[in-house]
Amino acid sequence: MRAVMPYFATVGVLLLAGRSTLAAQAPKTTAEIGTSVGVTILSQSGFNTQTHIGVPGGVGPISVFSPMLYASFFASPSLMVEPQVSFSSTSSGGTTDTFFWFAGQVAYLFTPHQTGSPYLAVNGAFQTASETGSTSVSGPGFGGAVGYRFKVKSSLAIRLDGRYRRWFSDFADLNEIGFSLGLGAIF
Numbered sequence: 001m002r003a004v005m006p007y008f009a010t011v012g013v014l015l016l017a018g019r020s021t022l023a024a025q026a027p028k029t030t031a032e033i034g035t036s037v038g039v040t041i042l043s044q045s046g047f048n049t050q051t052h053i054g055v056p057g058g059v060g061p062i063s064v065f066s067p068m069l070y071a072s073f074f075a076s077p078s079l080m081v082e083p084q085v086s087f088s089s090t091s092s093g094g095t096t097d098t099f100f101w102f103a104g105q106v107a108y109l110f111t112p113h114q115t116g117s118p119y120l121a122v123n124g125a126f127q128t129a130s131e132t133g134s135t136s137v138s139g140p141g142f143g144g145a146v147g148y149r150f151k152v153k154s155s156l157a158i159r160l161d162g163r164y165r166r167w168f169s170d171f172a173d174l175n176e177i178g179f180s181l182g183l184g185a186i187f
Contacts, residue, residue, distance in 0.1 A: 032072040032080075032157050034184025041177045057180045059086060060101045060127040060141070061171040068101070072184065077112040080105075080119070094132070101127040109149065116150035125165060139169030141176065157184045 038057035042050045056067035070084040086101040107121035122144050130136035143165030151157050159182035167174040 030074055031187045032184040033070070033187070034157070034182055035067065035069050036159070036161070036180035036182035038161075038178060038180030042174060043177070044174045057178070059084070059103070059178065060125060060176065061139070061167055061174050062099055062101075062127060062129050070105075070182070070184070072107075078109045080107040080109065080121075082107065082121075084125075096132045097129070098131075099127070099129045101125065105145070107145070107147075116148060118148050119146070121145040121147070121163075123163070123165065127167075127171070137170035139167055139171040141165040141167040141171070141174075143176070151186065155186050157186050158182065159184070 035056040037055045038053070040052045040054075040057065040059060042052075042061060054067060056069075059068045067088075068084055068086045070082055072080045072082045075081050082105040084101075084103040084105065086099070088097075088099045090097045103123055103125035105121050105123035107119045109117040109119045111117040123142070125141045126138065127141070128136055128138035143163060145161055145163035147159050147161035149157055149159045159180070161178075161180045161182060163176070163178045163180075165176040165178075167176065
């Protein structure tokens with residue numbers, strides 16, 4: 001857990017910096033809140049590859065239980081600061097399985113004033129999974145994404161996205177590859 005604290009501190013600083021920049025901007029400031037549909041492929045040397053297709057799309061090492069929501073805040077017309085979150089808890093027969101996933105992504109839009117714009121992003125994530133009476137597993141992951149975002153009218157954004165993330169700690173050497181179609185409401 002100590003290894004995760006610097007990660008959370010870094011994500012927190014990025015989010016606060018993005019928020020203060022947002023506050024300094026005038027009415028053009030927008031946010032986007034949405035989710036995605038897609039496929040996540042997990043591979044690790046010596047293990048079978050797992051593929052998850054989901055609506056909403058799953059993310060992280062335990063993607064079957066991790067439908068994701070995102071909120072994008074625009075620190076500038078070209079810079080998106082984006083927290084992402086997923087939570088799932090299932091109880092049955094006296095046991096509870098709990099999954100929590102959090103990520104922070106910073107993306108650069110190459111042509112923000114156009115209807116559509118390619119983007120490049122870096123991201124970091126943390127996932128934990130626990131079951132009543134068992135040990136929990138958790139770990140951070142770091143990676144990047146490329147995509148294309150286009151606005152439909154002034155209230156809907158659609159994204160095509162491809163990502164790669166490498167996981168560490170309890171998920172050591174796990175590779176996550178994902179492709180998604182995101183739908184977001186623009187505010």
